[in-house]
Structure formats: structure tokens, C-alpha cells
Amino acid sequence: MTPRTLYDKIWDDHLVATRADGTCLLYIDRHLVHEVTSPQAFEGLREARRPLRRPNAILSVADHNVPTLNREKGIADETCRLQVEELETNVKAYGVPYLPLLDDRQGIVHVVGPEQGFTLPGTTIVCGDSHTSTHGAFGALAFGIGTSEVEHVLATQTLPQRKSRNLRVRFLGALPPGLGAKDLALALIGRIGTAGGTGHVMEFTGPAVRALSMEGRMTLCNMSIEGGARSGLVAPDDVTFAYLEGRPMVPKDDLWDAALTHWQSLRSDEAATFDTEVALDVSALAPQVTWGTSPQWVTDIGGRVPDPAEATSADDRQAMLRALDYMGLKPGTLIQDIALQAVFIGSCTNGRIEDLREAAAVAKGRKVAPGLRALVVPGSGLVKRQAEAEGLDRIFLAAGFEWRQPGCSMCLGMNDDRLEEGVRCASTSNRNFEGRQGRGSRTHLVSPGMAAAAAVTGHFTDVRQLMGGQ
Amino acid sequence: MEPFTTLTGIAAPLLRTNIDTDLIIPKQFLKTLVRSGLGRHLFSEIRYDADGRERPDFVLNQPPYRAASILLAGPNFGCGSSREHAPWALKDFGIRAILAPSFADIFFTNCFANGLLPAVLPMEAIETLATVKGPLTVDLPAQQVRGGGHTFTFDLEPARKAVLLEGLDEIKRTEANLGDIDAFEARRRLNAPWLEIHTQP
Numbered sequence: 001m002t003p004r005t006l007y008d009k010i011w012d013d014h015l016v017a018t019r020a021d022g023t024c025l026l027y028i029d030r031h032l033v034h035e036v037t038s039p040q041a042f043e044g045l046r047e048a049r050r051p052l053r054r055p056n057a058i059l060s061v062a063d064h065n066v067p068t069l070n071r072e073k074g075i076a077d078e079t080c081r082l083q084v085e086e087l088e089t090n091v092k093a094y095g096v097p098y099l100p101l102l103d104d105r106q107g108i109v110h111v112v113g114p115e116q117g118f119t120l121p122g123t124t125i126v127c128g129d130s131h132t133s134t135h136g137a138f139g140a141l142a143f144g145i146g147t148s149e150v151e152h153v154l155a156t157q158t159l160p161q162r163k164s165r166n167l168r169v170r171f172l173g174a175l176p177p178g179l180g181a182k183d184l185a186l187a188l189i190g191r192i193g194t195a196g197g198t199g200h201v202m203e204f205t206g207p208a209v210r211a212l213s214m215e216g217r218m219t220l221c222n223m224s225i226e227g228g229a230r231s232g233l234v235a236p237d238d239v240t241f242a243y244l245e246g247r248p249m250v251p252k253d254d255l256w257d258a259a260l261t262h263w264q265s266l267r268s269d270e271a272a273t274f275d276t277e278v279a280l281d282v283s284a285l286a287p288q289v290t291w292g293t294s295p296q297w298v299t300d301i302g303g304r305v306p307d308p309a310e311a312t313s314a315d316d317r318q319a320m321l322r323a324l325d326y327m328g329l330k331p332g333t334l335i336q337d338i339a340l341q342a343v344f345i346g347s348c349t350n351g352r353i354e355d356l357r358e359a360a361a362v363a364k365g366r367k368v369a370p371g372l373r374a375l376v377v378p379g380s381g382l383v384k385r386q387a388e389a390e391g392l393d394r395i396f397l398a399a400g401f402e403w404r405q406p407g408c409s410m411c412l413g414m415n416d417d418r419l420e421e422g423v424r425c426a427s428t429s430n431r432n433f434e435g436r437q438g439r440g441s442r443t444h445l446v447s448p449g450m451a452a453a454a455a456v457t458g459h460f461t462d463v464r465q466l467m468g469g470q
Numbered sequence: 471m472e473p474f475t476t477l478t479g480i481a482a483p484l485l486r487t488n489i490d491t492d493l494i495i496p497k498q499f500l501k502t503l504v505r506s507g508l509g510r511h512l513f514s515e516i517r518y519d520a521d522g523r524e525r526p527d528f529v530l531n532q533p534p535y536r537a538a539s540i541l542l543a544g545p546n547f548g549c550g551s552s553r554e555h556a557p558w559a560l561k562d563f564g565i566r567a568i569l570a571p572s573f574a575d576i577f578f579t580n581c582f583a584n585g586l587l588p589a590v591l592p593m594e595a596i597e598t599l600a601t602v603k604g605p606l607t608v609d610l611p612a613q614q615v616r617g618g619g620h621t622f623t624f625d626l627e628p629a630r631k632a633v634l635l636e637g638l639d640e641i642k643r644t645e646a647n648l649g650d651i652d653a654f655e656a657r658r659r660l661n662a663p664w665l666e667i668h669t670q671p
């Protein structure tokens with residue numbers, strides 16, 4: 001048999017039919033649904049009088065529009081409330097499993113899926129959300145889709161697909177202490193650019209990936225889409241299996257044993273060839289900070305804001321000038337000299353328990369810099385509960401952070417958590433696009449530890465200088 | 471869906487690189503429950519100032535381009551979020567074809583579901599077309615863009631082309647494979663029983 005990559009294997013396992021025109025029909029095992037990209041899909045289904053093929057292959061939850069304060073009182077913003085109510089009406093009408101707003105298990109879809117054991121190795125997972133790539137951390141082929149495709153999956157449990165190319169990312173060497181998956185992801189995107197992975201599925205390999213927890217692998221795969229790849233993959237191993245065992249929707253007993261045998265075969269064959277290879281030595285990496293309005297515009301904490309005069313093309317120069325103007329930054333400024341007015345810790349990139357532990361370890365015994373607003377938003381109710389059981393909430397509150405209820409929050413500010421024009425924020429989220437966190441807001445992407453370090457010092461600081469407590 | 475064959479219209483140049491879906495249609499307009507009406511919010515944050523007044527320097531606010539049905543853009547158009555609100559907004563504004571050197575994958579797919587043509591042309595061709603006075607013609611059957619005496623051809627996968635030319639409904643097409651889907655599910659229940667969902671969350 002021809003050697004195959006992990007992606008090839010999952011693809012082959014899900015091929016329902018190949019049409020005369022060459023397009024493939026791929027079976028979809030799991031479908032995550034949230035309130036923003038599903039209303040028109042359900043409406044389409046209803047108008048065409050089509051049944052929903054497999055309601056129990058869906059897990060639905062509201063996350064983008066939900067308030068992170070006083071949720072018990074309901075959603076004050078009418079458009080937000082209507083969208084959540086629309087989801088609730090649709091899931092009820094079609095018998096789709098739903099985690100209600102006040103349920104402890106509610107949270108960001110990409111945090112909730114893995115927590116519930118809905119995300120399994122070797123499956124195909126889709127969601128009307130580009131960060132569906134997160135679930136690739138389990139060795140699942142997971143990718144974001146548009147609303148028409150959401151409707152297609154609701155109706156047929158399949159999607160017409162073209163096969164992507166295989167891209168292997170090899171991280172060489174061990175990551176230095178104080179650095180994590182976010183630094184890996186940002187450094188990679190800095191190298192290949194935001195379109196570097198377009199048309200590819202990325203598989204992440206190397207000792208630095210094997211050393212990551214599931215949380216870290218999710219952070220890494222989450223950011224694949226920022227590198228242009230619809231999906232990222234990490235081959236499952238004992239770390240994966242240990243995370244999964246005992247979760248509510250994970251198979252049990254004999255089924256677990258059978259699943260495990262299959263999952264252990266889910267890896268790229270030694271001799272498999274990849275269309276594209278990227279290698280990155282991470283043994284001397286320093287904490288990463290973005291300075292522009294694209295995740296590829298990144299440098300390390302010891303770096304400076306670059307000079308557009310050094311750009312290699314006129315287009316790049318124009319783009320950099322516009323980014324620096326938008327960001328209110330001058331070329332040559334030391335990253336460490338950039339002062340911040342806000343810090344956001346949360347999102348499907350870095351809103352998991354390990355991320356909060358990392359930030360709390362830095363915040364412990366320190367105070368948020370005067371005048372700075374710092375928000376901690378757990379990725380789910382279960383993350384929140386766990387953090388509270390560990391006392392992380394008290395550490396954050398004592399330091400002057402706000403401790404909120406779970407949701408997407410200030411990652412994109414569809415709810416009330418938005419930045420004012422011109423406000424500069426260190427954020428653990430995934431996108432620093434113009435206006436992402438609020439019109440005119442200025443976002444710098446960093447790891448949770450770096451965000452906490454920025455919060456307590458008021459400017460970017462190498463988190464390694466603050467490690468080990470005060 | 472409305473088929474796409476040949477389109478002749480004004481082409482608006484917006485030659486930035488990495489035009490992301492947040493820029494095409496910002497989050498505050500994602501709260502809608504319908505597909506229509508997003509055209510006036512297209513590029514909202516660069517098209518209007520903070521008080522909602524049009525910015526005169528933005529291309530779609532300038533006379534000939536207000537009626538644009540073609541958009542000329544830089545590489546990696548449509549990167550970022552999966553929001554189909556981006557093609558909905560473009561279409562509602564009146565754009566039917568986007569010409570760019572490259573597109574982000576999800577956006578590219580979303581276009582076809584909405585009768586929009588994303589055509590890939592080299593940057594030099596885009597820059598040339600941006601200098602053409604008067605309308606351009608996008609000829610899908612011939613896979614050509616013509617204007618100002620220039621002709622450029624673009625590649626397009628035949629299956630994608632058919633979807634646009636015939637205005638095909640993808641779900642209806644897949645329903646022809648329902649027998650295959652049933653058979654696949656039956657096989658899978660035997661071969662990979664752990665994939666069945668036995669427990670609700």
C-alpha cells in the first residue's frame with residue numbers, strides 16, 4: 001500500500017463517493033453549531049422542507065453573543081438575545097442537543113467539544129467557524145465551513161470536498177521554559193505568512209509538539225487557520241488518550257478498547273510524502289508579540305517595530321505603513337516600550353484551564369498596572385469551575401483583573417466586551433485584524449503568560465523575568 | 471440560485487493584500503437572522519467614519535464605483551473568519567465577481583454557494599485591469615476577463631464552473647448520492663461502532 005499521511009488516512013476513511021466531475025463526498029461525523037452562523041442554515045432547511053439527517057451528531061451552544069456579566073439576568077442587547085433565542089428555537093424544533101446559557105458546560109464551541117468528549121481522533125468535525133481547526137489537536141480532520149455548508153451537513157451529513165495538499169511542520173528542538181504553544185503558532189505564521197498554508201492541511205510534528213499538553217495542541221491547531229490552512233493535525237498519542245478517557249461522550253468499555261486500537265494507527269506512515277515541508281528550530285525561541293494588523297506581523301519580546309523602509313516590495317511597504325498607522329506605532333520602537341491600556345485573557349485559543357494557570361502564576365501577588373483594564377474570560381463554565389476550585393479567580397481578583405462568565409467575549413466583541421477606539425490591548429486571542437476587538441482597537445497577540453506580564457507591568461515584558469512568583 | 475455566465479460592469483480597485491472577512495463585514499452585522507440587506511454595511515469600517523458618514527476617499531464611495539459589480543483585490547482575499555456574511559454582503563452590494571491573485575479557502579468555497587465568481591489572476595493582470603477606464607467583461611464560459619484591449623484567462627475547476635453556470639443547488643446534487651450515504655453509514659456502524667453517539671452531553 002502506498003504510504004499515507006494522517007490526513008490521507010482520515011480522508012480515505014470518510015470518502016462516501018467520488019463524482020464524475022472529480023469532487024468527493026466526505027462523510028461528516030460531528031457538527032458543532034453556534035448561534036451566529038446557523039440561523040440561515042436552519043431557515044434554508046425549513047424552506048426546502050428537508051429533514052435534519054442526524055440530530056445527535058450535532059452539539060450546539062451559544063457563545064459569541066453571550067454576556068459575560070450577570071448572565072442570570074438574561075441578554076440585555078436585543079439583537080444578541082434574538083440570535084440566541086433563534087438558536088434555541090431551531091435546536092428544539094429539530095431535536096438537536098444543546099447546552100443552555102446557564103449550564104455549567106456552556107462555553108466556546110471549540111472548548112466545549114473536547115471537554116465533552118464530542119471531539120474524537122480520526123473523526124471529521126465541522127462548524128460554521130474558522131477556528132474549528134482547534135479539534136485537529138486530537139488527530140481529527142476538523143475545519144470551518146460557511147453557512148450554506150452548515151445547511152448541507154444538516155441535510156446530508158456530508159460535504160462535497162476537494163482534497164487539500166499535505167503540509168508537514170517540523171518543530172526542531174525543545175521549547176525553552178516559559179514558552180508555549182502560542183509562541184510556536186505565532187513564530188510559524190511569522191515564517192510562512194497568513195497565506196502560507198492555503199490549500200493545505202498542516203500536520204504538526206516534532207518533540208516540541210509531543211511535549212505539549214492537549215490544551216497546548218489545541219492552541220497550536222487553533223491558529224492553523226491564521227496560517228491559511230483550513231485544518232491542523234497532531235497525531236494522537238498517550239497524552240490524547242489520557243485526556244479523553246472518561247469524558248461524557250467518549251466510548252466506554254469494549255468500544256473504548258476498539259477505538260483505542262484504531263486511534264493508535266492514526267499517524268503518518270514513515271515513508272509518506274508531504275507536498276510541502278516547513279522546519280522551524282524552536283530551541284532558542286523567545287516569547288512572541290505581534291505588532292501589526294495580521295498575525296504574520298510578529299517579532300519577539302526583544303525585538304523592535306520594523307521599519308517599512310526595509311520592506312522588500314512597494315506593496316509590502318504600503319501595507320506596513322497602513323498597519324503602523326492603524327496601530328499607532330513608530331518604526332524602531334522597542335516592543336518592551338509599548339504601553340498597554342487593556343489585557344484580554346480568554347478565547348478558543350487560550351481560554352482553557354492551563355492558560356489560566358499560566359496567567360495566574362504571573363499575576364499571583366502582583367497588581368494590574370494603574371489605569372489598565374484586564375479581563376479574564378474562561379473558555380467554558382467547566383474551565384471557570386475548575387479555576388475557581390484551584391483559587392485562580394481569587395488570584396486574578398486580588399491582582400485587579402475582572403473575572404467573567406464564559407464566552408467569546410472580547411476576542412471579537414459581539415457582546416458588550418469591546419475595546420474603545422485607539423485602545424491598545426495585549427490579547428491571548430488569534431486575530432489582530434483592524435477593528436477585531438472594537439472599531440479602531442489595537443490588538444497585540446501574545447501567550448497567556450505574556451498577557452499577564454503585560455497586565456502587571458503596563459507594557460510588554462518578557463514573562464520569563466516574572467516567573468517563579470514575586 | 472441565479473446562474474453566472476457573462477458579466478459586464480464597473481470594476482472597483484481595492485488592491486490591498488489580506489483583505490479579511492472582518493474588514494468585509496464587521497462583527498456587529500453578523501447578528502442578522504437573514505442573508506439579505508448586508509450590502510450597505512459592506513466594508514463598513516473603512517467606508518464610513520465613526521459618525522456613519524461616507525469617507526470620500528474610499529473607492530466604493532466614488533461615483534463610477536458605487537455601481538461596481540466587479541472587485542479587483544490583492545492576494546489572500548477573504549482570509550479570516552468563515553462568515554458567509556462576507557459573500558452575502560458583497561452580493562447584496564452588487565458585486566458578482568472578485569478578481570484577485572489568491573483567495574482564502576473558506577471564502578473561496580462560500581462564493582460558489584452564492585453565485586459569486588472568485589477568479590484568480592496574477593497581480594500584474596489585476597494592476598493592469600485597475601487602470602482600464604470603463605467596464606470590464608468577465609466571461610465565465612470562456613474563462614476570460616476582457617477590458618481596455620486586454621484579455622486575461624483564468625483557471626477554474628470544471629465542477630466549480632458548472633455550479634456557477636447552471637446555478638446548481640449543492641444539496642440537491644448530493645441528494646443523488648443518498649444511497650451511498652446510507653451504505654456508508656451502515657458500513658461504519660459495523661466497522662467503527664465507537665463513532666456512534668450513545669451518550670448525550
Ligand code: SF4
Nearest residue numbers: 131347348408411412
Ligand atoms: S473565541 Fe474568538 S475566535 Fe474563538 S470562536 Fe469565539 S470569536 Fe471565534
